Amino acid sequence: MRLPDYTYDNDCALQLDEKDDLHHFRNKFYFSGKDQIYLDGNSLGRLPLATQDLLHNNINAKWGNELINSWNQGWYELPETISRKIASIVGAGEDEIATCDSTSINLYKLAQAALNRQKGRTQIVSDELNFPTDLYVLQSIISRSGNNHKLVIAPSNDGDNQVRTEELSGLINENTAIVMLSHVTFKSAFMYDMQKINEIAHRNGAIVIWDLSHAAGAVPLQLSASDADLAVGCTYKYLNGGPGSPAFLYVNKKLQNELVPPIWGWFGEQQPFDFNPQYRPAHGIRKFMVGTPPILSLAAVEPGLNLILEAGINNLRVKSVSQTEYLIFLAKRFLLPLGFKFGSPLDPKARGSHVSLQHPESYRICRALIHPIDGHPAVIPDFRAPDNIRFGITPLYTTFSEIYRAVRRVEEIVKIRLYEKYSDKRNAVT
Numbered sequence: 001m002r003l004p005d006y007t008y009d010n011d012c013a014l015q016l017d018e019k020d021d022l023h024h025f026r027n028k029f030y031f032s033g034k035d036q037i038y039l040d041g042n043s044l045g046r047l048p049l050a051t052q053d054l055l056h057n058n059i060n061a062k063w064g065n066e067l068i069n070s071w072n073q074g075w076y077e078l079p080e081t082i083s084r085k086i087a088s089i090v091g092a093g094e095d096e097i098a099t100c101d102s103t104s105i106n107l108y109k110l111a112q113a114a115l116n117r118q119k120g121r122t123q124i125v126s127d128e129l130n131f132p133t134d135l136y137v138l139q140s141i142i143s144r145s146g147n148n149h150k151l152v153i154a155p156s157n158d159g160d161n162q163v164r165t166e167e168l169s170g171l172i173n174e175n176t177a178i179v180m181l182s183h184v185t186f187k188s189a190f191m192y193d194m195q196k197i198n199e200i201a202h203r204n205g206a207i208v209i210w211d212l213s214h215a216a217g218a219v220p221l222q223l224s225a226s227d228a229d230l231a232v233g234c235t236y237k238y239l240n241g242g243p244g245s246p247a248f249l250y251v252n253k254k255l256q257n258e259l260v261p262p263i264w265g266w267f268g269e270q271q272p273f274d275f276n277p278q279y280r281p282a283h284g285i286r287k288f289m290v291g292t293p294p295i296l297s298l299a300a301v302e303p304g305l306n307l308i309l310e311a312g313i314n315n316l317r318v319k320s321v322s323q324t325e326y327l328i329f330l331a332k333r334f335l336l337p338l339g340f341k342f343g344s345p346l347d348p349k350a351r352g353s354h355v356s357l358q359h360p361e362s363y364r365i366c367r368a369l370i371h372p373i374d375g376h377p378a379v380i381p382d383f384r385a386p387d388n389i390r391f392g393i394t395p396l397y398t399t400f401s402e403i404y405r406a407v408r409r410v411e412e413i414v415k416i417r418l419y420e421k422y423s424d425k426r427n428a429v430t
Contacts, residue, residue, distance in 0.1 A: 013404035042392030045240030050303035091222035121177035184352030218353035240304030265290030319395035
């Protein structure tokens with residue numbers, strides 16, 4: 001893709017916004033009216049306006065008026081409705097996605113089922129860039145196996161920036177049961193070549209599980225075309241489903257009959273309302289569901305999916321690359337001379353939709369950014385230890401002007417040492 005020629009003045013940002021074909025999607029999200037630059041959509045997406053009306057309808061008309069009858073008026077089929085839309089976004093078949101539970105629980109279900117299939121293989125491969133909860137889930141599985149399995153961690157290249165494919169490939173062998181990775185890593189936004197990793201793992205008989213939490217809705221995915229085995233992902237980041245909204249899992253159709261979920265529940269049964277005391281697993285992807293879906297939070301996922309499908313994931317990716325490149329362009333001029341360095345790959349082909357900047361005072365700089373002062377806007381990124389400020393780019397509603405203002409605000413805070421007025425005592429959520 002050909003990127004525009006950037007300049008260092010605000011006029012450039014304004015011109016980029018004027019030429020943005022996706023700019024109108026910003027009007028489909030809720031804004032509080034505050035002068036606030038939100039660059040944390042990679043952690044919690046903004047509220048789609050349509051979600052407000054949809055939840056109001058589900059609470060008042062359906063729950064309030066129709067009560068239990070609402071299950072026969074769309075609630076029971078809702079997980080499948082949501083799953084079909086997610087499948088379109090992540091490049092999966094409609095019968096390969098189930099929306100249910102949390103990312104961690106879905107990872108446990110898939111990892112344990114995969115390990116049970118891979119009998120005789122004792123090695124699980126991951127990397128040090130993976131999200132900690134994913135590693136915790138793997139560690140818990142290993143501990144309950146009597147430590148008969150071993151977790152092997154691939155080191156990153158240049159701190160927490162990226163992992164060399166050669167380094168990872170060297171750890172995968174005939175003893176590897178599972179390779180479990182985040183497609184886009186949470187700190188640096190390093191992005192793996194999914195198809196290449198799948199091919200390496202399959203040559204050695206290993207099963208790959210992908211965490212798509214920082215990828216789904218931000219980068220084009222081709223799960224089926226790349227012959228991916230298994231995947232999990234959340235819906236509250238780029239999919240804009242709301243805080244703690246239900247997650248999803250993917251199981252390649254060729255594995256659905258081979259894998260046995262470790263948790264059996266009535267929504268994974270052939271006919272839940274037969275109330276048969278003997279479990280009979282449903283056919284296909286539905287057997288990976290467990291309990292009753294949380295209808296209100298599940299319903300809230302759909303409007304964000306509709307916006308992504310309307311905009312087109314490839315169009316969103318083009319804008320995302322342009323905006324992350326623009327942020328990097330500005331950071332090289334205004335922030336690197338002040339002691340910042342990049343914590344993300346500079347090659348857009350190896351980078352998702354956020355940019356990490358590292359600085360010894362990253363936490364206090366974040367605190368200064370979040371608090372508006374002297375007429376300056378609140379700039380909301382997030383902090384990831386030990387020294388990363390993550391700037392999330394969500395093309396549906398992030399503007400070039402916001403990126404310009406945010407970078408210049410960081411520059412000012414560091415130049416006048418405003419961050420020194422803030423404590424380095426960490427909040428519970430950073």
